[in-house]
Amino acid sequence: MADVRTTFSPPVRAEFENRTLEEGQIGDVARPLSLWERITNVDAVRKAMILVVLAAAWELYARWVNNQLMLPAFSDTVAALFDATMHGPLVDRVWTSIKVLMMGYAAGIFLAAVFTTLAVSTRIGTDLLSTLTSMFNPLPAIALLPLTPLWFGLGTPSLAFVIIHSVLWAVALNTHTGFLSVPETQRMAGQNYGLKGLRYVMNILIPAAFPSILAGLKIGWAFAWRTLIAPNSCSAFRRVPAVSAGSSSRTATSSRRLTCSRASRPSSSSASWSRASSSARSR
Amino acid sequence: MTATYRVSFNVYPADRFVPLGPSGCGKSTLLKGVAGFMRPVEGNIRLQGRPVDRPGPDRMMVFQEFDQLLPWKTVLQNVMFPMLVSGKYRRDEAEDRALKYIDKVNLTKFRDVHPHMLSGGMKQRVGGMKQRVAIARAMAMEPDILLMDEPFAALDALTRRKMQEELIQLWEETRFSVLFVTHSIEEAIIVGSRILVLSPHPGRVKAELNAHQFSHDHQGGPEFMALNQRIHNMLFAERIEQERVTGHG
Numbered sequence: 055m056a057d058v059r060t061t062f063s064p065p066v067r068a069e070f071e072n073r074t075l076e077e078g079q080i081g082d083v084a085r086p087l088s089l090w091e092r093i094t095n096v097d098a099v100r101k102a103m104i105l106v107v108l109a110a111a112w113e114l115y116a117r118w119v120n121n122q123l124m125l126p127a128f129s130d131t132v133a134a135l136f137d138a139t140m141h142g143p144l145v146d147r148v149w150t151s152i153k154v155l156m157m158g159y160a161a162g163i164f165l166a167a168v169f170t171t172l173a174v175s176t177r178i179g180t181d182l183l184s185t186l187t188s189m190f191n192p193l194p195a196i197a198l199l200p201l202t203p204l205w206f207g208l209g210t211p212s213l214a215f216v217i218i219h220s221v222l223w224a225v226a227l228n229t230h231t232g233f234l235s236v237p238e239t240q241r242m243a244g245q246n247y248g249l250k251g252l253r254y255v256m257n258i259l260i261p262a263a264f265p266s267i268l269a270g271l272k273i274g275w276a277f278a279w280r281t282l283i284a285p286n287s288c289s290a291f292r293r294v295p296a297v298s299a300g301s302s303s304r305t306a307t308s309s310r311r312l313t314c315s316r317a318s319r320p321s322s323s324s325a326s327w328s329r330a331s332s333s334a335r336s337r
Numbered sequence: 338m339t340a341t342y343r344v345s346f347n348v349y350p351a352d353r354f355v356p357l358g359p360s361g362c363g364k365s366t367l368l369k370g371v372a373g374f375m376r377p378v379e380g381n382i383r384l385q386g387r388p389v390d391r392p393g394p395d396r397m398m399v400f401q402e403f404d405q406l407l408p409w410k411t412v413l414q415n416v417m418f419p420m421l422v423s424g425k426y427r428r429d430e431a432e433d434r435a436l437k438y439i440d441k442v443n444l445t446k447f448r449d450v451h452p453h454m455l456s457g458g459m460k461q462r463v464g465g466m467k468q469r470v471a472i473a474r475a476m477a478m479e480p481d482i483l484l485m486d487e488p489f490a491a492l493d494a495l496t497r498r499k500m501q502e503e504l505i506q507l508w509e510e511t512r513f514s515v516l517f518v519t520h521s522i523e524e525a526i527i528v529g530s531r532i533l534v535l536s537p538h539p540g541r542v543k544a545e546l547n548a549h550q551f552s553h554d555h556q557g558g559p560e561f562m563a564l565n566q567r568i569h570n571m572l573f574a575e576r577i578e579q580e581r582v583t584g585h586g
Contacts, residue, residue, distance in 0.1 A: 239402040242374060245392040247419040257422060261409045 151282060154210055158217025159278045163271070165218065166225035171255055173226075174233050183230060191223040195281040213285065220281040221274040228273065232266025233259050341367050341540035343380070346533050348482065351512040355529030355548075357519060359572055363540035364518045368486050371516060372398050384481055394423040397475035398484040401491055403467045406452040406474075412439060413448040416474045425478065438477040441507060442469040465496040472504070476513065483515040489524070501528055502553060522568050526551050526561060534571050543571050 093099055109128050116127035126134075138144035169186070172179030195216040202212035236259055244258035260267065341363035348354045356364040369375045371382055373392040382389040384396065397419070399405070406415050413435055420431035439448050444466065447455055455466045468488055475483055489497040501524065508515070519525050525532050530549035533542060548564065555561040 237402070237404045239400045239405045240407065242372075242392075242398070242400070243405050243407075245374070246372065246394065246396070246398050247422050248392065248394050249422055253422070258407075261407070264409070 151286070154213050155217060155278055155282050157210075158214040158281075159221055159275065161214065162218040162221025162274060162278070163225055165222050166229060166270075166274075169222075169226045170229045170233065171252065173230050174255060174259060175251065183226060187223050187227045187230075190219065191227060193219075195220040195277070196284050199285060213282065216285075217278050217281050220277040224277055225267075225270040225274040228270025229263065229267050232263030232270070235266065236262040341535070344533075344535070344540060344542055345380070346542065346545065348514060348516060350514050351508075353508060353515050353517060353528060353530040353549075354533065355517045355519060355525045355531070356533045356535060357522065357525040357529075357568070358535030358540055359537050360520055361538045362535045363538065364520075364535055365486055367540070368398075368484055368516060368518050371482075372396055372484050394419055394425065394478055395481045396484055397478045397480040398486065399468070399471045399475050399488045401487040403464055403491065405471050406467055408452050411449050411451055412444060412455070412470050415452070415470055416477055419474060419478050423478070431477075434477045435473075438473040439470075441476075441510070442473045442503065444469055444473070462496065464492050465500055468492065468500060469503075472507075476507065476511070479513075481514070483513050485515060485517045487519055488517075490519070490521075497524075498553065504528060505552065522565055522572075523556070525568070526564055527553055527556070532568070534568055537572070 087095070113128040116125045116130075119125050122130070135144075169179075169183050173183040174180075198216050198219060202215050206212045206215055240258065240262055244254055249257055344363075344367060346354070346356075356367055358364050366375065370377055371384075371389060373389050373396065376390070389396070407418065410418060413432075416435040416439055417428075417431045420426040420434065421428065426434065436445075436448070439445055447466065452467055452470070455463050455470075471488070489500050492500060505528065507513075517528055519528070526548045530547070532544075532546045532548050534544045534546065535541065536543045546564070546568070551561055551564070
């Protein structure tokens with residue numbers, strides 16, 4: 055075997071040289087896309103297709119179940135939505151909800167900006183933010199709901215408070231994480247230009263950490279909706295006797311409700327006050 | 338940790354002053370001290386008589402890392418940015434100066450491109466282009482001194498040589514003062530006019546040597562090789578001596 059290995063050698067091949075083409079002569083190599091490929095390249099088209107499939111599945115299953123109360127069909131739901139929009143108070147209600155949502159969201163973002171600016175400029179600010187976020191971030195807004203009417207009364211301030219709570223920590227945590235992950239070189243470059251304090255945050259940290267901040271804003275947006283919807287769906291349990299003494303006079307005045315919130319359930323104390331809070335809001 | 342110990346040197350206007358030493362001799366720390374990111378425990382750093390106590394745009398820094406450019410700004414905006422935020426130039430002035438220096442580093446074609454889109458299709462070329470932008474950005478400010486922290490160390494050999502040539506060409510045109518840190522003896526001799534040889538950790542001054550007479554053309558020549566050997570011995574003689582002692586002992 056050793057003999058074979060020492061005597062074996064690759065064949066000697068002829069040399070050659072190519073004249074290489076200039077880059078300009080080659081140009082862009084491209085293949086035209088088919089119509090189907092071009093259509094499915096549009097994000098909106100693909101997402102619309104998913105929605106259509108989901109709606110079809112819903113409709114088919116609801117017809118098979120055939121129980122309006124447990125699972126209304128897609129077509130019925132659309133009809134109810136249309137009816138409430140055109141003839142009912144839905145648009146008005148939605149506008150009220152969105153106003154509260156926007157107020158809470160804006161205030162939450164503002165507070166998050168204050169906290170994170172403090173956190174990047176001072177060490178005690180960092181400690182403050184990390185302590186507060188680890189305390190309050192896991193605390194669901196719905197857990198604060200029973201207390202807020204006592205603190206702020208019924209109505210917008212209470213709702214705004216829980217929305218701020220749900221937005222603030224998510225946005226602050228993401229923004230701070232984003233700030234910390236800005237490359238050291240970029241920070242030093244910024245300081246090198248003589249930037250510091252708020253100008254340093256505005257000109258270097260915020261744009262450099264923008265992806266994280268945007269992720270935080272998206273999470274905060276989703277949390278704000280959740281927080282807004284939770285008390286609203288509690289208030290959907292109508293015809294509930296008011297239990298909480300302090301708010302009984304106001305709950306009695308409540309007469310508005312969404313047309314789709316038909317389902318009624320026996321009393322539960324948490325349902326009664328949150329109905330009160332949202333009905334007071336809409337007055 | 339003591340990075341450098343009682344290092345003292347003077348840089349004159351239009352010097353290409355090169356602190357040179359093995360990795361970990363504290364030459365980067367020294368440069369960060371001059372930039373104002375760190376303060377010396379003992380002694381002081383003065384620029385034109387004023388003590389250095391914080392980072393500032395009179396000492397523009399070029400880093401080794403390619404991520405020193407702001408990725409959300411185009412080449413032109415990156416070069417203009419320090420001129421605008423420092424308030425040293427008005428917007429139209431800043432733009433004129435930026436265009437002039439972008440032209441000097443041969444990137445006029447790419448002035449409206451973002452850093453991550455800079456490409457000639459090759460990774461190495463992108464690195465060189467980003468460093469050119471950083472150099473243009475620093476030089477357009479016309480700082481009292483330009484600080485360069487191993488700016489070509491992450492480039493491939495061909496690009497590095499080209500960048501060294503371009504830097505010397507730029508120096509010929511504008512005669513700026515530069516403090517250029519490197520660990521490559523060859524780069525120090527080619528780029529530098531005066532070399533500060535630092536001993537291994539903690540860095541102390543071993544020697545100050547003249548290298549203004551050498552360029553790429555002298556590479557491989559007898560005098561160039563002699564200087565190279567001389568510095569090499571200074572940096573590594575001690576270690577060889579130590580190894581010999583421990584080896585016999």
